[in-house]
Amino acid sequence: MGTVGTSADEIAAGERRRLINVAYRLLGSVTEAEDAVQDAYTRWYGLPRRxxxxxxxxxxxxxxxxxxxxxxxxxxxxxxxERYVGAWLPEPLPDRTEWSHAGAGGVNVTGRADPAASADPADPADQIVLDESVTMAFLVVLESMTPAERVAFVLHDVFRYPFAGIADVLGRTPAACKQLAASARRRVSVARAPVPATGRADVVRQVKEAWETKDIAALVALLDPAAVMTADGGGMVGTVLHPLEGGARIAQYMVAIADRAPGLELLERSVNGAPGLVARRAGVVATVAAFDVSDGRVTRIWAVRNPEKLRPWEREG
Structure with missing residues (x-):
């Protein structure tokens, strides 16, 4: 059952970080992940102690x-x-180590020590390990899966959970769960291998510089002709309601935003563990943008503007 002398409740309490990591990858929402984990603990403590x-x-x-x-x-x-206003995107995650040096470490998805993870238990976003399984591109692919595929894939391929255990979750046979994970894996394999972080960072930095100088020609050169930009305002702030297609159109839109928002400050920050940009105005984070890059050009931009999804970024500084 665990270390001799350690109660089941103590062992259970130590699982919270891992559960938050599982739930965020399954739901793409920090808030919903926290609620799901809290619900699980409510059920745990609802059991008789024996x-x-x-x-x-x-x-x-x-x-x-x-x-x-x-x-x-x-x-x-x-x-x-379907009732959500405009496109829905996963909640973006900051990397506290970029501006915070709390010093205390956490654990990674396998339960091993992870010095990069924040130890602040008050904010569930700080407990999520930033790896390739939480990049915006990866989470968007997960959104294309059926619920059963997503659960089977995340539990098995990311967390190495056995199919026998997944069968208990899904109410299907282990063989059926294995097929679900394989189907999900094929969806993931369609996506290209990610560009190394250094290469992506260079492109994102150039986008930042061109955006700051309102250089449309430079932006067009940095954007793939078939690039797509998806924005999530949740009906709470102004933004495009449908994906914007074409590098030239996106470049013009980005410059128009800069024109309408004097004093906009752009910061290079990791977004879900990958190079991204944060736009601040009057010290308030207004937009968090994640990028997908291929052959030195941006192919996808995911811009989250819904204030409710930017709460983990409130301590940005």
């Missing part, structure tokens, strides 16, 4: 329950997002 002590692996139990809760949320997400 029953809790009988559970061989509290971590596995909590992972199963959290995943089931996420599965239910994913099942209703499409209906909820």
């Amino acid at each position: 029953r809790r002590e009988e559970i061989v692996s509290p971590g596995a139990w909590l992972t199963t329950v959290t995943s089931r809760i996420c599965l239910d949320l994913l099942g209703s997400a499409r209906a909820r997002r």
Whole structure:
């Protein structure tokens, strides 16, 4: 059941960071991930104490329950997002190490020490490990999967959860879960291998410089002719409601934004572990942009402007 002398409740309490990591990858929302994990713990502590002590692996139990809760949320997400104003994008995550030196480490998705992770338990966003499985491009691909595919793929391919355990989550046979994960893997394989971070950072830096100088020609040169920009304002702030297609149109739109927002400050910051840009005005984060790059040009821009999704960035400084 764990270390001799360690209670099931103590073991369970130590699983919170891992559960937040699982739930965020399943839901793409920090807020919903926190709610799902809280719900799982409510169910755990709702069990009689003797029953809790009988559970061989509290971590596995909590992972199963959290995943089931996420599965239910994913099942209703499409209906909820049909009512969402404009495009829906996952909540972007900051990298606290870029401006904070708290010094304390956390753990990564496998449970090993991770000195880059923040130890602040108050903010669930600080507990999410920033790796290739949370890049905006990856999360957008996950959004294209069925709920069952997403659960099977994330639990198995990202967290190495056995198919027997996934079968318990999905209520299907291990063989069926293996097929779901394979189907999801094919969707992921369609996406190109990511450009190394250094190459992406160079392109993003050039975009920042061209945007600051309102150089449309330079922006057009940096954007793929078939580039697509998707913005998420949630109906709370002004932005394009549908994806903007074409490098020239996107460049013109970016310059128009700069014209309408004097004093806009652009910062190079990691967004979900990859080079991105943060736009601030009067010290307030207004937009967080993630980029996908191929052959030295930007192919996708995901701009999150919904203030409710920018709360983890409020301490940006």
